[in-house]
Amino acid sequence: MRYAMVIDTLKCVGCSDCVVACQTENNVPHGFCRDWITEAVSGTYPNIELELRSERCNHCDNAPCVRCCPTGASHIVEGGIVLVTANECIGCGACIESCPYDARYQHPDGYVDKCTFCHHRLEKGQLPACVSVCPTKCMYFGDLDDPNSEVSQLLKNRKYKTLAPEAGTKPHVFYLI
Amino acid sequence: MQEELFTSGRNIPNIDPSLQIWHWPISLYLFLGGLAAGILFFAALFYILGKENEYPAAVKVATIVPPIALTIGLLALVYDLTHPLYTWQLYTTFRIESPMSWGAWVLLITTPLSFLWTFSFYRDAFPKIEAKLNVFKKLKFLDKFEKFIISNRLYIAYTLIPLSIILGVYTGILLSAFNARPLWNNAILGPLFLTSGLSTGAAAIILLSKNIKERHMFSKIDLALIVIEIALIIHMIMGYHAGSQVHLEAMELLVGGEFTLMFFGFVILLGLLVPAILEAIELLGFKVPVVVPAILVIIGGLIFRFIMVEAGQLTRYLY
Numbered sequence: 001m002r003y004a005m006v007i008d009t010l011k012c013v014g015c016s017d018c019v020v021a022c023q024t025e026n027n028v029p030h031g032f033c034r035d036w037i038t039e040a041v042s043g044t045y046p047n048i049e050l051e052l053r054s055e056r057c058n059h060c061d062n063a064p065c066v067r068c069c070p071t072g073a074s075h076i077v078e079g080g081i082v083l084v085t086a087n088e089c090i091g092c093g094a095c096i097e098s099c100p101y102d103a104r105y106q107h108p109d110g111y112v113d114k115c116t117f118c119h120h121r122l123e124k125g126q127l128p129a130c131v132s133v134c135p136t137k138c139m140y141f142g143d144l145d146d147p148n149s150e151v152s153q154l155l156k157n158r159k160y161k162t163l164a165p166e167a168g169t170k171p172h173v174f175y176l177i
Numbered sequence: 178m179q180e181e182l183f184t185s186g187r188n189i190p191n192i193d194p195s196l197q198i199w200h201w202p203i204s205l206y207l208f209l210g211g212l213a214a215g216i217l218f219f220a221a222l223f224y225i226l227g228k229e230n231e232y233p234a235a236v237k238v239a240t241i242v243p244p245i246a247l248t249i250g251l252l253a254l255v256y257d258l259t260h261p262l263y264t265w266q267l268y269t270t271f272r273i274e275s276p277m278s279w280g281a282w283v284l285l286i287t288t289p290l291s292f293l294w295t296f297s298f299y300r301d302a303f304p305k306i307e308a309k310l311n312v313f314k315k316l317k318f319l320d321k322f323e324k325f326i327i328s329n330r331l332y333i334a335y336t337l338i339p340l341s342i343i344l345g346v347y348t349g350i351l352l353s354a355f356n357a358r359p360l361w362n363n364a365i366l367g368p369l370f371l372t373s374g375l376s377t378g379a380a381a382i383i384l385l386s387k388n389i390k391e392r393h394m395f396s397k398i399d400l401a402l403i404v405i406e407i408a409l410i411i412h413m414i415m416g417y418h419a420g421s422q423v424h425l426e427a428m429e430l431l432v433g434g435e436f437t438l439m440f441f442g443f444v445i446l447l448g449l450l451v452p453a454i455l456e457a458i459e460l461l462g463f464k465v466p467v468v469v470p471a472i473l474v475i476i477g478g479l480i481f482r483f484i485m486v487e488a489g490q491l492t493r494y495l496y
Contacts, residue, residue, distance in 0.1 A: 068354055071266040088266050091259030092276050093198040100357040100449040100494040106198065110260035128215035166421070167356055 011138035018130035058171030215378015234386035448477015
């Protein structure tokens with residue numbers, strides 16, 4: 001079992017529905033978010049290209065946040081999901097410093113918080129909140145270990161990239177390009 | 178030509194600015210930890226070599242600094258935590274891959290040992306204070322306790338040598354373990370912070386020493402450490418220079434960027450080169466107040482920690 005998210009940048013319109021769905025589902029405190037939209041424009045006028053990406057924790061295989069956590073609050077559960085146990089977290093901020101994706105933030109209650117791939121919803125057999133609300137259906141979620149799953153098939157047939165692969169983190173959010 | 182025009186969408190008021198989450202307490206602690214490690218290392222070393230009467234400031238007097246420095250440093254660390262009531266969670270586990278876990282455990286052992294060390298020399302090094310306070314007369318059991326510590330002092334010294342080295346190196350490794358911050362992510366930061374810590378320790382001993390022979394000895398040690406430190410800084414810059422794009426961008430902060438004046442002016446020039454020259458001139462027999470290079474080294478070490486902590490958090494992977 002290895003959960004992964006595949007996001008089609010060609011279908012994403014940057015509506016931020018995923019952001020709001022996550023904030024609502026996970027009671028994210030006002031002013032914070034666990035996922036966000038990045039608009040990257042590259043090229044020289046008039047040949048410019050716009051890429052829209054819904055970004056979040058990459059649930060890395062080689063997670064620097066888990067490595068540097070002094071208490072073990074940051075840990076990896078079955079399916080490769082990186083979670084934080086709030087009452088083991090001392091709020092030292094080492095994991096925030098170690099994340100190349102800036103995916104973590106300090107919750108106003110003190111502990112560090114981040115995307116959980118909606119672990120509580122997966123347990124009930126539901127999709128993560130962001131995936132389930134996407135109006136363009138540009139987000140896919142599933143098991144990479146299953147070669148017939150939708151995400152495996154997409155990665156087999158489409159061109160994709162991950163963010164900052166040079167950081168060596170083996171991220172598990174893939175972007176179709 | 179490819180050129181990134183803009184990256185937006187992360188205008189999240191409570192996240193983006195707060196990514197710079199390590200502030201002055203961390204810098205202060207890294208400095209105090211290094212200073213304490215330096216003094217404890219020299220105290221233990223010269224005690225083991227049997228030179229406590231030859232170098233009384235190093236072995237006895239200056240050891241008043243580490244307990245104070247470590248206490249302030251620890252308070253600063255806890256102050257910087259956002260979930261401080263859970264600090265005890267550090268001591269429910271040992272995580273071998275986490276430098277902070279190493280640091281927490283080393284501090285747990287080193288801090289009490291530094292108190293015991295100072296206590297065991299208290300009557301010897303500070304007879305005037307004791308004459309005023311009369312602590313030993315008021316609390317009779319202290320006599321026995323002192324005897325016990327003194328009889329075990331050699332073991333404490335042997336323990337303090339590796340512990341102080343780990344403490345000094347760890348202040349650097351703490352930062353260098355984060356590959357997401359390219360300025361920190363180099364293997365030389367551990368030895369560099371250790372050298373800087375030993376150097377500030379030697380400078381503190383020079384400040385507190387009243388004996389010219391001892392001051393000269395520590396001037397020589399400090400001079401050697403400054404030379405090593407400059408060599409390590411050159412290696413660090415070379416490492417960035419030969420590194421990938423993110424490392425080049427990290428280097429630009431120190432060389433040509435916004436931290437240039439602070440780094441070259443206050444750390445390299447005033448914190449290393451000027452005190453090295455003054456110490457060398459003094460050793461050649463000219464009259465130079467030794468307080469000046471010693472204070473410059475200490476302030477330089479402090480500014481160096483601030484620059485590294487602040488600048489490091491500005492560097493990141495771009496994608």
